[in-house]
Amino acid sequence: MTKKLLMIDDDPDFVAGIKAILDNAGFEVEVAYNPKEGLHALQTKQYDLLLLDIMMGRGAEGIMIARKLRKDVKLREMPVLIITGMREQIAFLFPGEPIHPRFVEVDELVEKPVEPKMLIEKVNSLILTAETKKAGKK
Template sequence: MSKGKRLLIIDDDPDFVEGILSILETAGYEVETAYNPKDGFDALESKQYDLLLLDIMMGRGAEGVMIARKMRKDPKLREMPVLIITGIREQIAYLFPGQPMHPHFVEVDELVEKPVEPDFLLERVSALIKAAEDRKAKG
């Protein structure tokens, strides 16, 4: 299932990336990383990926949201499944004590909060990729 699937992680936290990178690579995914929003979007535009793992709080603020919004406007990137992994509530919890919302930035997206359990991460990644493939097959 995970063989040959290419994933991209855009996250500015090197330690967190190192963790999920090893989980995903052990599971057989081919993973690329970008540590800032600009490199991340450049990679999205120039290469092909099956899924994007996106952080929210990067750069000057919620730049992950800006990437997701740009993706929605791009006919090619609009279809790509996005798994948003964020520590937003922990990072700025005092400002926004509410519950995380399902953001609906693109066709298929989902929001999970850091820290992520390895099994849960792998399950969501494969489910999102499968859902995207099914949609493609239906045409």
């Protein structure tokens, strides 16, 4: 079954660069260009993974989304790939290595820009990890 992803990012050019790769890899990608729209989509529809930008609007508005997810029993199970331009000290030091912000059960952080191969790998592995976890609970 086609996996459905939501991307929340306010930079249309960057979104285009990510979406093209994921479309090509057979994912169905929906985009929200601001946190409000994104939150609404999350609450009304179901996704297999969220791609989340942190620095949006007037500051780190993506954090707000991540916090809301953490509090929501159902949304908490959805894997999140945080894609940020924000220079995370660790991301800067060890590029490409997995960093888990642990906002939700299954998440990882990568820095913009993201290599196509790595992007697809991360998306697939996060979805798989989340599914395995969920299956284990039942």
